[in-house]
Amino acid sequence: MTSPTIKLNNGREIPAIGLGTWQSKPGEVTAAVAYALKDAGYRHIDCAWAYGNEKEVGEGIRASGVPRSEIFITSKLWGTWHSRVEECLDQTLANLGTDYLDLYLIHWPVPLNPNGNHPVFPTLPDGKRDVDHAWDLKDTWKQMEDVLKKGKVKSIGVSNFSKKKLEEILPTAEIIPVVDQLELHVYNPQHNLISYLKSKGIVPQAYSPLGSTNSPLLTDEVITEVAKKHSLQTSDVLLGYLVAKGFVVLPKSVTPARILSNLTGAITAAERLETADIEKIDALAPGGKQRRFITPPWPVDLGFDNWKSPL
Numbered sequence: 001m002t003s004p005t006i007k008l009n010n011g012r013e014i015p016a017i018g019l020g021t022w023q024s025k026p027g028e029v030t031a032a033v034a035y036a037l038k039d040a041g042y043r044h045i046d047c048a049w050a051y052g053n054e055k056e057v058g059e060g061i062r063a064s065g066v067p068r069s070e071i072f073i074t075s076k077l078w079g080t081w082h083s084r085v086e087e088c089l090d091q092t093l094a095n096l097g098t099d100y101l102d103l104y105l106i107h108w109p110v111p112l113n114p115n116g117n118h119p120v121f122p123t124l125p126d127g128k129r130d131v132d133h134a135w136d137l138k139d140t141w142k143q144m145e146d147v148l149k150k151g152k153v154k155s156i157g158v159s160n161f162s163k164k165k166l167e168e169i170l171p172t173a174e175i176i177p178v179v180d181q182l183e184l185h186v187y188n189p190q191h192n193l194i195s196y197l198k199s200k201g202i203v204p205q206a207y208s209p210l211g212s213t214n215s216p217l218l219t220d221e222v223i224t225e226v227a228k229k230h231s232l233q234t235s236d237v238l239l240g241y242l243v244a245k246g247f248v249v250l251p252k253s254v255t256p257a258r259i260l261s262n263l264t265g266a267i268t269a270a271e272r273l274e275t276a277d278i279e280k281i282d283a284l285a286p287g288g289k290q291r292r293f294i295t296p297p298w299p300v301d302l303g304f305d306n307w308k309s310p311l
């Protein structure tokens, strides 16, 4: 099966289902990526400089034999590189073994000290993350626009940006982000932010769509009931619910059977789910099941609902 595509606000198409690679061990990710592309039919891989496995992802892309031009590759700029976007991008391109990305994202709206005590997670003596408070996000976006103009990336977007953070870059942006990659799943549907993104033409990308590691979503009773009704697995329903809403979904797996079923199951479930199923799932979080799984201890207010910052 091949993934349906979604049109971005710059006219380009993105496959709606992509393979996640966060926490995929370097020793496992090459085979997972090769299997996803060659055997399962994926055409979209989600990477990041900070995942520390882009070299092995690149090996998997080459081992698949699928031409580069048929694959949509995303990567992300880490916080310690906000003032040096092209340098971080060049490292990613070299690691992946490609000369362009289809999509480049600002990973988090949090610039970190580029000269701190650690290249990825610099900290202050009190243990808090060492944020570069003097750096302005709109200048990061300007550098993102520059690498787009140079042709090193085909589209640019953001990740983990709330409305508050988008409003810090949009007034001076020449180019509107094509996507906002967010924690989106049945327990964290972010209904208000999604409406805002829609009004700006920004496509939501769902990360941790299955609820990340050791997820309770896979055994939720409402999801189980909907899955039974349509002869689907719960993972299919979790993904299909998001695809049916027009979001990009990025399930991660290094297990061949799951890699395959996440693609086919998402497509099948998106077709089978009825309006009443979607409405029932939409009501889970407002009804008391609201939960986030990915809340790094950023010592800044990111502006999200349902996020307790350690300020």
Ligand SMILES: NC(=O)C1=CN([C@@H]2O[C@H](COP(=O)(O)OP(=O)(O)OC[C@H]3O[C@@H](n4cnc5c(N)ncnc54)[C@H](OP(=O)(O)O)[C@@H]3O)[C@@H](O)[C@H]2O)C=CC1
Binding pocket: 019, 020, 021, 022, 023, 046, 047, 107, 159, 160, 181, 182, 206, 207, 208, 209, 210, 211, 212, 213, 214, 218, 235, 250, 251, 252, 253, 254, 255, 258, 259, 261, 262, 294
């Ligand atoms: N922009 C950002 O800040 C973030 C981006 N992301 C992106 O989104 C991707 C997905 O999010 P992630 O947090 O990894 O979590 P997911 O929601 O994709 O869940 C991954 C976990 O679920 C397991 N799994 C996968 N498929 C199935 C299945 N069909 N049935 C049961 N279990 C399954 C995987 O195990 P196994 O691999 O062993 O099969 C793994 O433990 C990331 O890999 C990354 O690319 C994620 C977090 C933050």
Ligand SMILES: O=C[C@H](O)[C@@H](O)[C@@H](O)[C@H](O)C(=O)O
Binding pocket: 022, 048, 050, 294, 296, 297
């Ligand atoms: O993409 C994955 C996530 O954003 C991950 O990179 C962060 O949550 C990181 O572990 C952190 O602690 O800040």
